[in-house]
Amino acid sequence: MTRGAWTQGARLEAAAMRVETRLHRKGVLETRRFAARTEARAIVVATLAFGVGLAGGAVGYWGRAVPVWEGASVAAGGIAVAASITLAAASVSYRLAARDPRQAWLMGGTRARRAWMTSAVAISLAAVFGMLQWMLFDMASLIWPGAAVDTLTATMIVALVAGASGYTAFAVAAHVTATRLVVLLFAVVATGFAVSAATTRDDDWYRLNFSELGGQGGVTAAVFNATLLIAGGVTALLALYLLTSLARWARTEPRVTRARELIVYVVFLMLAGCFIGAAVVPVTTSQVGHNVFAIGMAVVFGALLLGLRWVLPCLPWAMIALGVAVAIGIVFSAILFWLSYYTLATHEMVCAGLVVGWLLLFTRTLAATERADAAAADVDAGSCVLETDSSEPLV
Template sequence: MTAHAVVDTPAEAPAPRRLAVESEALLAGALAAGLTGIIAAVLFAGGVWPLWGGFSVGLVAAVAVLLVGIAAGAAGYWRSRNLPGQEWRHRLKPWKFSVDVATVAAVHAIIGFILTMVVFVMLQRSFEGLVVDVWTSIGAVAVASGLGAYWIFLSVSSITTPKLAMLLIVFMASATLASMATAQDPQWWEYHFSQLGTADDFSSSLFNLALIIGGAFVTTFALYVDRDLTTLVRQGLLERASAPRFVSVVFIVMGVLLAGVGLVPVNVSTPIHNFCAVGMSISFLVLLIGAPWILRGMPRRFFVFCWGAIVLLLASAALFEPLGYYNLTAFELAAFSIIFGWISVFIRFVSALTVTGGADAAGAAGSTGAAGPAASVVADA
């Protein structure tokens, strides 16, 4: 998977297209609200219902947001491939394009699902004992699904690499926290994070599903990283032409192994589960240690940050074993924070360099009177 000829892509869509996206997002929200309102009228007819707890308004609203979110996310992200700077997605192989659309839509929908649950749980606890009639139930479900579809359509229509990195962090953090909060075993943390995925309940299903979708999402993320790093190579800011392929391949390996952790819980096969978990950690260490060489041309302070991340990982490992200051769960939480924190900072540096390099190139072209080349991105699988 390589990207070629990435030059001077516009920062944002023209005003008419942005207005069209807003109109389409409003239409998506209105359709979602109308459809789910009708379904809610059938489900809640002839009774009063709690905001949360068992079959409730909140449960129906959360499921509605999940379903309409997937539809709105897929439609909005599919349409956004025609926006300036996104044309390269037309040249993805069909299966890669399908995975790209599915994971971006699923991540947005699950975040919306979790946020909807949180809102209704908080409302129920704030208004203890409150039950609502069919009309209020219809309104609550329609508003939740309409806002969810509107927000998701807008979000997927303006995807950038830094935004993908932030979505990945928010998705993994929110799904993990939701799984922790709903775990049936209150002592799960005395073992390890993988314990969350061993029960046959909602908490374990959410945890394992989050790992699987998160792993697939990392492979989508790798496409954008490859494109941005290729831009830096073309601009002469990175010295190694192999940097885009190396980094994107490592991210893909990490994504596949992360999905493997969710596909094979520790109670199904401990050796396979541990192989995936350890392999993902080793892949990240290879990227971290090799960064000063493969990413030569990045600012020196970025490499200082890389060595700081290595020191933190080693210190966390030492506090777990041999010092025994905290247990395996705490070490896994520390490693999780370091890995995704590094990814976020790495992408911010790459994005800043891409914008700066593009501006410098445009300035140079302007000073010589040369017309800037047309934007083109070709992703070659």
């Protein structure tokens, strides 16, 4: 082949690299613009939510002393606006998130899948915000029992709760990641179980296990079982985000095969199914059936931890070793329970802490790997452009 042919091919390659680099720069600019627009929209949403809370509080509390906790109280208004405004703001924000170049993959898939993803994010955030308000106002009622405030004070409290909920929900839902989903999962379970424990009439439930809260009936069981259902939805969404993250990693890591991606995806779907099954079959309905889902959750996750070396051998050795250590910690905690040193509730809390900690580090490791691969690709692209743009002849 002649010298000119080689030169022409190199020039075409250089032109292609220039186009790719410009597209990348355009994507960066679009990402920055999306972040700025999100912040501006969040402020607008907070302002509108504040106005809605102000109007609702003025109508609901007009001309009377408003109790902090009992009946048509400040707590009732705060919980209602926190949950409803969070639901609306998060739904809108997550639908707009697909315009972010970093989240363009959200445009793929069917409308049905997009709808349930939006529902999972919005409902879980609304549940967390609503239960946080319940906990805050409950503590206020314990500090100031029987307290009441005037119309203006009650209205301003509800309006501030509405504004803060709208802003935070819009900002959080605008950029959902696997790590944030793990935090959201923990927040759902922690707040739901806390409210269930606070509303139960059985003061000795902790001597047994958390599942006892789901079989007591009334508000306690409703909150507990709803928490498990929402946790199942968040875990299923986490499975989809992990599948997407592993698919991106597979572009630069040949050991991340499609089969290994699907193994991780199926494991987290099974965990989601266990959450939902434990809610649908409470201990009062079938102790055996409930235990199948509860124990199945531990077995499935433990198998993932112990098999991590073969499922994802490309992970850093520290992450794989940590998975084994967490599995050993879960087994050690189970032994302490079998020896009657721990109650089952204590064992469940220890396991939950270990699992959430590992999940946070696992998702952060995946995110760091993606960023490193993207940076390396950008450096390679830039060096290729510089080489082909040089004045030396290309042969």
